[in-house]
Amino acid sequence: MSERCFKVVKMRWPALVFALAVVSPHVFGDSLDHDIDALARDVSDLSQTLYGVEDAMLFPADTRVAVYLSVADRDSFVLDSVELSINDQPAISHLYTDQERQALAQGAIQQLYMGNLPAGQHTLTATLNGQAANDHYVRQQHQFTLRKRAGETRVQLVVEAGPQGQQPDFALREWQ
Amino acid sequence: MTIRLSGLLAMAPAAMSQAARARADRPALALFWVPVLMLVMAVLPAIADTTPTAGQRERLARFALADQQPSRALYWLGAADSAGADYSRARAWLQTGRKNEAIKTFVTIADAGKAYGGDAALALVKLALDADDEAAARRHIDTAVNLSSGQRKQEALFYRADLQRRAGQTDQAGRTLSRMDGGYWAALGYLNLAADYSRTDRDPSRALVSLRVAQALAAEDTNPDRARDLTNRILLRAGVLSCQSEDYTKALGFLEKVTLDSYLAPQALYFDGLAHAGRDNYRAAMQAWHRARKYSLAFPGAADAWLGMGRGYDESGYLGQAGEAYLAASSAFESEQVSLKTLMDNVRRDGAYSALVTSARQDDVEWFLADSRTLTQPRMAYLLHFMEQPQAQKAVGRVAYLDTLARSLDRRQHDVGIFLKTLADFRQPGKSLDHELSDFDRQLTVVSARLQSLSDRASSGSPAAARLSRLRETLDRLQARRETLAQKSQRGSPGTQHELSRQLETVQTGLVRQQKRLIALRRRAETQLDKLTLDFLQGQSRQIADTLDRTEQQIAHLYEHLALTGLKQGGQP
Numbered sequence: 073m074s075e076r077c078f079k080v081v082k083m084r085w086p087a088l089v090f091a092l093a094v095v096s097p098h099v100f101g102d103s104l105d106h107d108i109d110a111l112a113r114d115v116s117d118l119s120q121t122l123y124g125v126e127d128a129m130l131f132p133a134d135t136r137v138a139v140y141l142s143v144a145d146r147d148s149f150v151l152d153s154v155e156l157s158i159n160d161q162p163a164i165s166h167l168y169t170d171q172e173r174q175a176l177a178q179g180a181i182q183q184l185y186m187g188n189l190p191a192g193q194h195t196l197t198a199t200l201n202g203q204a205a206n207d208h209y210v211r212q213q214h215q216f217t218l219r220k221r222a223g224e225t226r227v228q229l230v231v232e233a234g235p236q237g238q239q240p241d242f243a244l245r246e247w248q
Numbered sequence: 249m250t251i252r253l254s255g256l257l258a259m260a261p262a263a264m265s266q267a268a269r270a271r272a273d274r275p276a277l278a279l280f281w282v283p284v285l286m287l288v289m290a291v292l293p294a295i296a297d298t299t300p301t302a303g304q305r306e307r308l309a310r311f312a313l314a315d316q317q318p319s320r321a322l323y324w325l326g327a328a329d330s331a332g333a334d335y336s337r338a339r340a341w342l343q344t345g346r347k348n349e350a351i352k353t354f355v356t357i358a359d360a361g362k363a364y365g366g367d368a369a370l371a372l373v374k375l376a377l378d379a380d381d382e383a384a385a386r387r388h389i390d391t392a393v394n395l396s397s398g399q400r401k402q403e404a405l406f407y408r409a410d411l412q413r414r415a416g417q418t419d420q421a422g423r424t425l426s427r428m429d430g431g432y433w434a435a436l437g438y439l440n441l442a443a444d445y446s447r448t449d450r451d452p453s454r455a456l457v458s459l460r461v462a463q464a465l466a467a468e469d470t471n472p473d474r475a476r477d478l479t480n481r482i483l484l485r486a487g488v489l490s491c492q493s494e495d496y497t498k499a500l501g502f503l504e505k506v507t508l509d510s511y512l513a514p515q516a517l518y519f520d521g522l523a524h525a526g527r528d529n530y531r532a533a534m535q536a537w538h539r540a541r542k543y544s545l546a547f548p549g550a551a552d553a554w555l556g557m558g559r560g561y562d563e564s565g566y567l568g569q570a571g572e573a574y575l576a577a578s579s580a581f582e583s584e585q586v587s588l589k590t591l592m593d594n595v596r597r598d599g600a601y602s603a604l605v606t607s608a609r610q611d612d613v614e615w616f617l618a619d620s621r622t623l624t625q626p627r628m629a630y631l632l633h634f635m636e637q638p639q640a641q642k643a644v645g646r647v648a649y650l651d652t653l654a655r656s657l658d659r660r661q662h663d664v665g666i667f668l669k670t671l672a673d674f675r676q677p678g679k680s681l682d683h684e685l686s687d688f689d690r691q692l693t694v695v696s697a698r699l700q701s702l703s704d705r706a707s708s709g710s711p712a713a714a715r716l717s718r719l720r721e722t723l724d725r726l727q728a729r730r731e732t733l734a735q736k737s738q739r740g741s742p743g744t745q746h747e748l749s750r751q752l753e754t755v756q757t758g759l760v761r762q763q764k765r766l767i768a769l770r771r772r773a774e775t776q777l778d779k780l781t782l783d784f785l786q787g788q789s790r791q792i793a794d795t796l797d798r799t800e801q802q803i804a805h806l807y808e809h810l811a812l813t814g815l816k817q818g819g820q821p
Contacts, residue, residue, distance in 0.1 A: 104772050108646060111765050112345030115653060118758045119319035122660060125751050129667055134731070142307070175314030181307040182315075191728050222728040226300070247300070 127186075135188040137218070138226045139163075139196070143176040145233040149210070149240035151176065152202040154229075156185055158218075159194050163187065184229070194218045198229055198242055205233075214242040302328050309336045318343040331357060335364040338371070351375060358391050366396030366404070373407050386411055399431075406433040410440060418444055430468035435478055438462035442485065452489040456498075459486040480510040487519050496526040511632055514540045515549035521556050525563070534560040545584045546629035546788065551795045554580055558802055567810060574803045581796040587626055588789045592782060599774050600781035601647045604631050634784050643777040650770045657763050664756045671749050688730060696723065 131138075139156060143149070151173060155165040164185045168176075176182065196216045204210045218227060226247040231240050300308060305324045310332075312321035318340035325337050338353035354375075357368035369392035376384035389411060392404035409424040421441060428434040442458035449455060463482045469475035483502045490499035500523045506516035521536035537560065540553030554577035561570035594603035608628045634640050699719060706713040 104646070104769070104776065107765075107769055108650065108773070109345030109347060111762060111769060112343075112653070114758070114765075115657065115762050116319040116322060116340075116344035118755055118762065119660070120323045121751065121758075122664070122755050123320065123323040125667070125748065125755065126663070129670070129748060140308075169314075171314040172311065175311050178310070179307055180310035180314060181304060182311045183308055191725070222731040224299075247304075 131186055131188060133224050134222055135190065135220075136224045137185075137187055137189045137220060138183060138224070139185040140226065140228040141176075141182045141184045141231070142180070142228060143231045145231075145240075149200075149205070149231055149233070150203040151200060151231060154184065154201070155199040157197040157199075158187070158189070160197070181228070189218075189220045189225075191220050191222060194220060196227070196244070200231065200240070200242065202240075204239055210239060212239065212242070216244040218244075300324075302330070302333070306330065306333045306336065309333070309340070313339055331360070331363040335368060338368070342371075347375075358388060358395075361391070361395065366392055366394070366400060370396060370400060370404050370407075373404070377407070382411060382414065399433075402428055402431060402433040406437045409437045413440060413444055430465045432466065432469040432471065432474055432478065435462045435466035435469065435482070438465065439478070439482055439485070446485075446489055452493045455489055456486055459489070476507065477510070480506050480512050480516075484512050484516050484519070487516065487523070491519055491523055491526070494526060496523040499523040499526075508539075511547070514543040514547040514553065518549035518553045518556065521553065521560075525556075525560065530560045530564045534564075541580075544626045544629035545580065545792065546626055546633050548633070551581070551792065555795065555799060555802070558799075562806065567806060571803065571806050571810075574799055574806065578796060578799045578803065581792050581799060584626075584792050585789060585796070588785055588792065591627070591630065592785050592789075595778060595781050595785070600778045601644070601651070601774055604634070604781060605644055605648070630785070630788070633788075634781065637784075640780055640784070643773070643780050646773040647770065647777050650766060650773055654763070654766055654770065657759055657766065661756070661759050661763070664752055664759065668749065668752050668756070671745055671752070685730065692723070692726065692730075699723065 127136075137158075141154065143151065151168050153165065153167045156163045166182075166184065172182070194217070196218045197213060198216070199211065199213045201211045202209070216227075218225070228245045228247060230243045230245060232243055233240065305326065305328055309321040309324040312318070312324060313336060321336060321340040322344070325333050325340070328337075334353050335357055338350040338357070341347070341350040341353070351372065354368040354372050358365050358372060369388045372388040373385045373392050376382070376388070385407070389404065389408050393401065393408055396404045405424060405428050409421040409428075412418075412421040412424060418441060421437070425434055425437045425441065428437065438458045439462045442455040442462065445455035445458060446452060459482050463479060463486075466475050466478045466482060469478070483506050487499045487503035487506075490496070490502060500520065503516050503520040503523060506512060510516075517536045517540035521533040521540070524530070524533035524536060534557055537553040537556040540550055541557065543550045545551050545554075555574075558570050558573040558577060561567070561573050591603065597603070604627060608625070608631045635644065699716065703713070703716050703720075706716055
């Protein structure tokens with residue numbers, strides 16, 4: 073029996089090798105994708121754990137300041153970039169991609185900045201660059217006073233349509 | 249900190265006494281501290297609790313997805329339960345390896361037929377088509393069309409038309425396309441339809457009509473780069489069809505509109521030359537082929553243009569120049585074979601991702617010349633040609649994804665190391681500040697009561713009332729600082745530090761494990777990519793070898809012709 077099996081295999085091995093050569097890229101490709109998916113899952117779980125630890129460690133509740141950004145009127149302004157300074161020190165700047173602009177136009181909120189500030193009064197300067205409804209390029213700067221109390225402080229910069237829909241306006245709202 | 253707080257409290261009664269003496273002529277106004285302690289303690293939690301709401305977290309997750317941060321999006325979403333949250337979660341799962349869970353969630357949302365139903369159904373259609381499962385795509389396409397709006401609806405209609413076309417129902421596909429709005433999706437649908445017509449019809453009229461419609465609709469696309477690329481494809485296709493049906497005037501009308509910075513420019517120039525040659529205008533044909541020769545031989549059409557130059561001289565009667573042109577072509581092809589061999593050696597040595605993909609990027613300062621340099625660089629040309637195959641796109645995408653993941657894991661590993669060191673260095677005395685804080689609270693209560701009493705007696709708007717108000721603010725700040733100190737004391741407690749360290753060490757161990765897995769997976773992905781790339785380059789090398797053979801045959805024919813002509817002339821009396 074075993075000799076017969078050996079003969080069968082010996083006769084048919086070229087076909088087997090050929091079949092393996094044809095099929096293997098797909099099989100190995102699929103199993104590689106499956107393994108990559110499994111890795112991506114585990115890395116994503118780790119990332120989420122780390123985000124929680126980061127928030128607790130780097131930004132303790134008593135000094136935490138978070139600045140968010142949203143767009144109230146999708147037609148008023150095409151946001152190109154935004155720069156944020158706190159107490160005249162540059163904090164962060166962001167250049168927007170088309171996908172991000174689209175997400176903001178559909179109501180998404182961006183976590184623009186997360187940092188630590190002592191209690192008291194601070195100056196927040198926001199500069200936005202983009203294209204207004206009349207297709208003119210605009211660079212606008214707004215200054216706000218931020219009062220840091222005990223506990224988390226979360227504020228939201230909202231880009232709104234300005235008067236007569238020409239120049240956009242910035243409003244600062246504090247999350248309650 | 250304790251001394252400073254006590255000092256401030258000690259100052260308050262002194263300030264109150266001073267104010268009382270200064271206002272001796274008025275009804276006795278001593279400064280009494282408002283009993284704000286209980287009020288502030290009651291209010292503080294409300295001020296401190298600014299955790300994002302479920303709706304805000306969903307909106308934050310949406311931006312994180314647009315910012316290509318699916319893990320961050322999942323962090324924001326948490327266990328949020330709404331149609332929007334479920335849809336965003338499914339999209340994030342797709343990008344983080346949870347395809348089955350994502351599909352189940354999309355099916356639930358699509359079947360519910362409410363918010364995001366159209367988007368979910370469209371995602372299912374695209375996933376099914378990716379997996380070559382047309383039956384599954386057909387199950388969800390009607391939901392996608394009925395529940396979507398705007399550009400999503402146009403995209404869904406395109407897929408419906410495409411499914412009809414694949415099933416051989418070209419008339420039905422045409423009817424679906426005719427109901428679409430102008431723009432990219434409609435144009436793409438008509439382009440695909442034209443490809444079907446050109447395969448089945450002997451007369452290219454139907455295909456050309458479809459291409460003209462596609463060209464008109466592509467002009468309405470709001471994305472100019474995408475519109476330009478699609479228009480170039482349409483024009484090239486129409487030009488080739490016209491050439492094949494020997495309508496050279498029409499062909500020239502299409503081909504001369506293809507932009508020269510396009511990947512399709514060499515091919516368009518070659519066919520442009522063919523169309524001119526078809527009208528016996530070899531001078532114009534050679535001008536077109538001469539421009540095509542400037543492009544790398546990796547581009548389709550460039551090698552044929554080299555041969556075309558020789559043919560053009562031959563047909564024009566300049567046999568000597570024809571021979572020189574063929575010899576120049578032969579030299580170019582031999583040189584290209586050497587370049588290909590060098591590229592293949594680089595791929596074997598450094599891997600395809602490094603030799604072909606990353607090295608094709610420009611690193612020098614003349615980035616503003618990128619557009620004009622891009623198409624003349626052989627490496628970039630071979631990369632673009634290679635990436636035309638879907639299998640190549642997947643293989644490169646795999647390695648690129650693992651490369652990005654590796655850098656992200658390295659960054660996180662670095663951050664975790666810093667956090668652990670910070671925790672180790674963080675030295676809180678560990679002793680409780682409860683006794684000092686209780687002492688402070690007692691003194692604050694007394695001072696607050698005195699302020700309240702004085703405030704009741706002060707008349708509104710008077711200078712004393714203003715001073716009392718300022719003292720009240722000082723008291724608020726003292727209270728806030730007391731809270732901060734209490735929280736820091738709690739944070740610094742050994743229990744909290746230990747818990748954070750434990751979590752970080754778990755994350756660190758997990759990261760090390762994932763990095764090892766990633767190295768092994770990357771090796772496998774790169775091996776696959778290397779094999780695909782070498783197969784492609786060897787195919788290109790064989791094509792160049794064939795073209796070189798043809799060139800040498802042409803040279804042989806030419807010299808044979810010259811020899812026979814010479815013999816004839818020599819034989820005549």
